[in-house]
Amino acid sequence: MDSAKAALRRVMKARIAALDAAYDKAAGEGIVRRLTAHPAWAAADSVFCYVGRRGEIDTRPLLRAALEAGKTLAVPLCMGPGMMQARAVRSLEELAPAGPYGIPEPPAGAPEVPPQRLALCVLPCLAAAPDGTRLGYGGGYYDRFLPLACNAVKIALCRAALLEPVLPRECHDVRADFVLTEDALYACKGGG
Ligand SMILES: Nc1nc2c(c(=O)[nH]1)N(C=O)[C@@H](CNc1ccc(C(=O)N[C@@H](CCC(=O)O)C(=O)O)cc1)CN2
Numbered sequence: 001m002d003s004a005k006a007a008l009r010r011v012m013k014a015r016i017a018a019l020d021a022a023y024d025k026a027a028g029e030g031i032v033r034r035l036t037a038h039p040a041w042a043a044a045d046s047v048f049c050y051v052g053r054r055g056e057i058d059t060r061p062l063l064r065a066a067l068e069a070g071k072t073l074a075v076p077l078c079m080g081p082g083m084m085q086a087r088a089v090r091s092l093e094e095l096a097p098a099g100p101y102g103i104p105e106p107p108a109g110a111p112e113v114p115p116q117r118l119a120l121c122v123l124p125c126l127a128a129a130p131d132g133t134r135l136g137y138g139g140g141y142y143d144r145f146l147p148l149a150c151n152a153v154k155i156a157l158c159r160a161a162l163l164e165p166v167l168p169r170e171c172h173d174v175r176a177d178f179v180l181t182e183d184a185l186y187a188c189k190g191g192g
C-alpha cells in the first residue's frame with residue numbers, strides 16, 4: 001500500500017507517545033473549548049463525533065456538551081473492515097469498549113443517523129495539514145463515510161504539535177472543511 005503514509009503513521013505515533021502530558025491535556029481541553037465556540041457547533045442540531053481513546057484528544061467533554069445542548073449525538077459503530085455507521089446515543093453510559101482496538105462504541109441496537117442528516121462531523125487524525133488533509137489510522141473508515149455525509153461541516157481535531165505543513169493525499173482522501181488546533185482554526189476549502 002502507500003508506504004509514505006505508513007512511514008508517517010509510525011512517525012506520528014511516536015510523536016504522540018512522546019507528547020508532554022501537561023501539554024497534551026491542555027491542548028485537548030483548548031480544542032474542545034474552541035470547537036464549542038465555533039459557529040458550526042451552535043448551528044448543528046446533529047453531531048457525529050468519535051470517542052477519543054488513548055493517544056487521541058479526550059472528546060468526552062464534547063460528547064457531553066452536545067447532549068446537554070439537546071443535539072442529536074451520533075458516534076461511530078464499526079460494521080466491518082473500513083465500514084462504520086453513525087449511531088445515536090443519549091448518554092455516554094451506553095458506550096462500551098468493543099472491537100479489536102477497544103474503542104468505546106454504542107450498542108448494536110443504537111439507531112442509525114443517516115449520514116446525509118448530519119450537520120457536523122468531528123474527525124480524528126494522527127496528523128493533519130492546514131489544507132484539510134488528514135492522516136488517519138489507515139482503516140479508510142472516514143474516507144468511505146465522509147462522502148455520504150454531504151451536508152455536514154467536517155472539522156478535524158489536531159493538536160498543534162501534530163500539525164504537518166503538507167501530508168500525502170490520495171484521490172479517495174476527503175479533506176476536512178476545517179482543521180482545529182488549540183491555537184488556530186484553518187479553513188481548508190474554498191481554494192480547491
Ligand atoms: N476514537 C476513534 N474512533 C474511531 C476511529 C478513530 O480513528 N478513532 N476510526 C477511524 O478510522 C474508526 C475505527 N478505525 C480504526 C482503525 C484502526 C485503528 C488502530 O488502532 N489500528 C492499529 C493498527 C492496526 C493494524 O495493525 O493494522 C494502530 O494504529 O495501532 C483504530 C481504529 C471509527 N472509530
Ligand SMILES: Nc1ncnc2c1ncn2[C@@H]1O[C@H](COP(=O)(O)OP(=O)(O)OP(=O)(O)O)[C@@H](O)[C@H]1O
Nearest residue numbers: 001005135136137138139140141142143144172173
Ligand atoms: N472510498 C473508498 N473506497 C474503497 N477503498 C477506500 C476508500 N477510501 C479509502 N480506501 C482504502 O482504505 C485504506 C486506508 O485508506 P487511508 O490510508 O486513506 O486511511 P486513513 O485516512 O488513514 O483512515 P481513516 O479514513 O479511517 O481515518 C486504503 O487501502 C484505501 O485504498
